[in-house]
Every structure is written in C-alpha cells, then in structure tokens.
Amino acid sequence: xxxxxxxxxxxxxxxxxxxxxxxxxxxxxxxxxxxxxxxxxxxxxxxxxxxxxxxxxxxxxxxxxxxxxxxxxxxxxxxxxxxxxxxxxxxxxxxxxxxxxxxxxxxxxxxxxxxxxxxxxxxxxxxxxxxxxxxxxxxxxxxxxxxxxxxx
Numbered sequence: 271x272x273x274x275x276x277x278x279x280x281x282x283x284x285x286x287x288x289x290x291x292x293x294x295x296x297x298x299x300x301x302x303x304x305x306x307x308x309x310x311x312x313x314x315x316x317x318x319x320x321x322x323x324x325x326x327x328x329x330x331x332x333x334x335x336x337x338x339x340x341x342x343x344x345x346x347x348x349x350x351x352x353x354x355x356x357x358x359x360x361x362x363x364x365x366x367x368x369x370x371x372x373x374x375x376x377x378x379x380x381x382x383x384x385x386x387x388x389x390x391x392x393x394x395x396x397x398x399x400x401x402x403x404x405x406x407x408x409x410x411x412x413x414x415x416x417x418x419x420x421x422x
Contacts, residue, residue, distance in 0.1 A: 279355075303346045304355065307363040312372060312379050314345075321347035328363060328372075328379055342377065 274281050280297040283290050303326060310318075313330035317337050325347045329340055336352055337345055344355045344363075357363075357374040362382065364371055371382040 299348060300355075303344075303348070303353075304361075307344075307361065308366050309344070309363050311367050312365055317345070317352070321352075323347060328357075 272282070273284070280300055281293045283293055287293065303324070307326070309326045309328045312328040314327040315330045315333045315337070317327075317333075317335055318325070327337075327345045329337055329343050329345055331341050333340055333345075340354045342356070344357055346353045346355065357379075359375050361374045362371055363374070363379070371384075372379040373382050
C-alpha cells in the first residue's frame with residue numbers, strides 16, 4: 271500500500287505508526303489548502319514580503335527567492351514557511367483578485383468559461399432546474415405548465 275493518496279497526496283496512517291495525530295493533522299492541513307482552492311493570483315514569481323496564513327499563489331515560469339525551483343506549482347504559506355504542491359490535471363482554482371476560475375490542464379492554468387444557463391424573468395436557476403427534474407420523474411403531479419417558463 272502506498273504512503274499517500276493518489277489525487278491529493280494525503281498521508282495515510284500506517285499500522286503501528288507512532289504519533290498518528292501528526293500525520294492526520296498534515297492531511298487536514300493539505301485538505302484545507304487544496305479543497306475549494308482560491309489563489310491570490312496566477313503567474314506569481316516573487317513571494318510577498320509579509321504573507322498571511324493560508325495564502326496560496328499559483329507560480330509562474332520563473333519564480334525567484336524562496337520560490338525558485340518551483341515553476342508552475344502552488345505555493346502556500348503554512349506556519350512560517352512555504353509549502354509547494356504541483357497541481358494535477360482537472361484542478362480548478364478561483365483567482366481572488368479577479369473572481370475568475372482557472373483550470374489546470376496540459377501544464378498550464380486556463381480561464382474557465384461560465385456555462386450558459388437557461389433562465390426566465392422571475393424564476394431562479396435552482397427553481398427551473400428543480401421543476402425540470404420533477405417534471406421528468408414520476409409522479410408528475412408536481413409539474414407546472416412549462417410554456418413560457420423557460421423549461422422544456
């Protein structure tokens with residue numbers, strides 16, 4: 271059995287391992303940084319002078335100073351040091367400075383285009399999706415007239 275998980279490299283607890291809480295806390299810390307990933311910005315090459323706890327940067331091609339040697343990785347400020355993680359295909363991160371989502375694939379971050387939602391004035395997206403699902407599933411008593419409501 272490997273020492274870490276495949277996707278997030280979370281450390282596994284091993285049989286007869288001493289100080290299991292250390293390994294568990296390391297995994298929680300990694301999850302805290304990578305789940306619902308939000309970064310300060312993309313293509314960062316110079317570390318901030320006074321990083322804040324939990325701050326994450328998507329590094330560019332030519333990082334300098336303590337980030338040198340980690341191009342394209344994620345740099346997270348944990349405790350009093352930077353931890354580096356290589357993103358994997360399919361990871362999505364929010365750019366906190368612009369509010370734009372990016373997806374990692376083929377060795378680079380690219381902007382994610384928002385989906386086109388069918389909506390109708392006066393109806394929220396959740397309501398439209400809920401009614402559409404209810405109308406396609408038995409029993410159909412909950413169906414509302416769909417004509418002119420943006421539901422097909």
